[in-house]
Amino acid sequence: MDKPEKPISALNERDGIAQPESISPQAIAHVTQLRKKQPSAEELVKGILNGNKTALSRAITLVESTNPLHLEKATAVINSCLPYANKSVRIGITGVPGVGKSTFIEAFGKHLTGLGKKVAVLAVDPSSSLSHGSILGDKTRMEELVKDADAYIRPSASGDTLGGVARKTREAIILCEACGFDTIIIETVGVGQSETAVHSMVDFFLLLKISGAGDELQGIKRGIMEMADLIVINKADGDNIKRAKLAKTEFNRALHLFPPKASGWQPKVTTCSSITHDGIAETWQTISEYFDLAKANDFFAFRRSEQNSYWLTETINEQLKANFYSREDIATLLKQNKKAVQNNELSPFAAASILLGRYFGLNG
Template identity: 85%
Template sequence: MDKPKAHKTALHEVDGIDQPESISKASIEHVTRLRKKQPTAQELVNGILNGDKTALSRAITLVESTNPSHLEKANDVINQCLPHADKSVRIGITGVPGVGKSTFIEAFGKHLTSLGRKVAVLAVDPSSSLSHGSILGDKTRMEELVKDENAYIRPSASGDTLGGVARKTREAIILCEACGFDTIIIETVGVGQSETAVHSMVDFFLLLKIAGAGDELQGIKRGIMEMADLIVINKADGDNIKKAKLAKTEFNRALHLFPPKNSGWQPKVTTCSAITHDGVADVWETINEYLKLTQENGFFGFRRSEQNSYWLTETINEQLKNNFYTREDIAALLEQNKKAVQNNELSPFAAAQVLLEKYFK
C-alpha cells in the first residue's frame, strides 16, 4: 500500500534559483595581481607628485607599517617628497567625543574646497586596548567631503601611541603636502592627552566646545586652553544659540587670564553650527588673520623649525624603542625577567637595568 504524500505547509521551503556570479573571475584575478605587485619607491613618489590619491594612500600605508623591512623604502619615499612639502597650512582640531568634530570638519572642508583649496584630513581613530582594532569610520561620517575631488580623507588607527595621535601622522603630513594639498587638517580622538602631540605638528590649533555641558568651568583651567589659538562653540543652532553665546562670553573672560602668547596672537572665541554652516566662514577668516600676523612677525617660520627639532628627538626615541623590542635576544631575556618580577624575585628597576645593559653591549 502506497504511503500517503506528506502535506506541505505554508512554511515549506522551495528550491531557489542559483544567482549568476556578480563579479567575473577575470576581474578578481586582475585585482589580486595588482595588489600583489608592490610599487617601487620611485613609482610611489611619481604618483604622489602627480596628485594620485591611490599612490598617496599606498605610501601612507607603507610609512605606517611596523614591518622593519618597509622602513628603508618608506624613508626613501619621504626624503624624495620632502623638497615638495612645507607649502601648506596645518590645522589641528580637537575636542571631547560628541562635540561634533567630524561634522564640523566636513562643513569646514567643503567651505575650503569651494574656495579652490585642496584639503587633506588626517583623522586619528582610537584603537581598542583589548582587541587592538579600530573602526576607522571617518569616511562614513564625512560622506559629502569624501566625494569631493579636492579633498582627501585618511583615517588611521592610534595604536598604542600615547594620546591617540597616529604614530606616523607627521610623515603623512609631508606626503599630503607633496601631493598638492595646501590645507592639512588633523583630527584627534579627543581623549585629553593627544593635544600636546597635535600642537607640536600644526600651525594653528582649534579647540571645539559645546555649550551647556559644564565646559564653561573648564575655561579657567590651563593646559589645553593655553594651547588653543581659537575656541569654537559648536552646535550653536536652534534652542542652543543662547547657551552658545553665553559660553562664548565665559571663555572670552577665561582667555584674558592667561599670559600673552609668543606668537603675538590673542586667542579668540566664536560660535558656529556645522549643520547650518553659520559661522564656518568666520573660522577660516580668523585662521587667515593668524597666518598673516605670524608670517609677518616671523613666528610661523620659527615654529616650523622648532617642530622639526622636536620631531627629530621623537623619531630617535621611537626608533630606539622599536629596535629594543624587536631584537630576538632582548625579547627572550625580557620574558625571563618578567617572570622574575612577577614572582617578586627581582625588582622592576633591577630587571630593566639588566635588559638595558644587554641592549647596549
C-alpha cells in the same frame, strides 16, 4: 477525469531566477593581481607628485608599516617627497568625543574646497586597548567630503600613541603636501590625553567645544586651553544657540587669564553649526587672520623650525624603542626579569638597568 491540482501553500518557495554574481570574477582576479604587484619607491613618488590619491594611500600604508623590510623603501619615498612639502597650512582639531569633530571637519572641508583649496584630512581613530582594533569610520561619517575631488581623507589607528596621534602622522603630512594638498587637517582622538603631539606638528590648533558640558568655569583644562589658538563652540543651532553664546562669553573671560602667546596672537572664541554651516566661513576667516599675523612677524617660519627639531628627537626615541623591543635576546631577558619583578625578587629599577645594560653591551 483529471485530479485537481493541490493548492500551493504560501509557505512553499517557488523556484526563482538565480541572481547573477555581484562582482565579476575577472575583476576580482584583476584587483588581486594589482595588489600583488608592489610599486617601487620611484613609482610611488611619481604618482604622488602627479596628484594620484591611490599612490598617496599606498605610500602612507608603507610608512605606517611596522615591517622592518618596509623602512628603507618608506624612507626613500619620504626623502624624495620632502623637497615638494612644506607648502601647506597645517591645522590641528581636537575635542572630546561627541563634540562633533567629524561633522565639523566635513562642513569646514567643503567650505575650503569651495574656495578652491585642496584639503587632506588625517583622522586618527581610537584603538581598543584590549583588541587593539579601530573602526576607522571617518570616511563613512564624512560621506560628502570623501566624494570631493579636491579632498582626501585618511583614517589611521591611534595604537598606543599618547595624545591620539598616529605614529606616522608626521610623515603622512609630508606625503599629502607633496601630492598637492595645501590645507592639512589633523583630527585627534580627543580622550583627555596629552595633546602635545598634535600641537607639535601643526601651525594652528583649534579646540572644539559644546555648551553645557560643565567645564566652562572649572579651570577649563588649562593645558589644552593654553595651546588653543581658537575655540569653536559647535552645535550652535536650534534651542542651543542661547547656551552657545553664553559659553562663548565664559570662554572669552577665561582666555584673558592666560599669558600672551609667543606668536602675538590673542586666541578667540566663535560659535558655529556644522549642520546649518553658520559660523563656518567666520572660522576660516579667523584662521586666515592668524596666518597673516604669524607670517608677517616670522613666527610661522620659527614654528616650523621648532617642529622639525622636536620631531628629530621624537623619531630617535621611537626608533630606539622599536629596536630595543625587537631584539630576541632582549625579549627573552625581559620575560625573565618581568617574572622576577612580579615575584618581588627584583625591583623594577634594577631590572631596567639589567635590560639596558644588555642592550648597550655594558654587561655582556
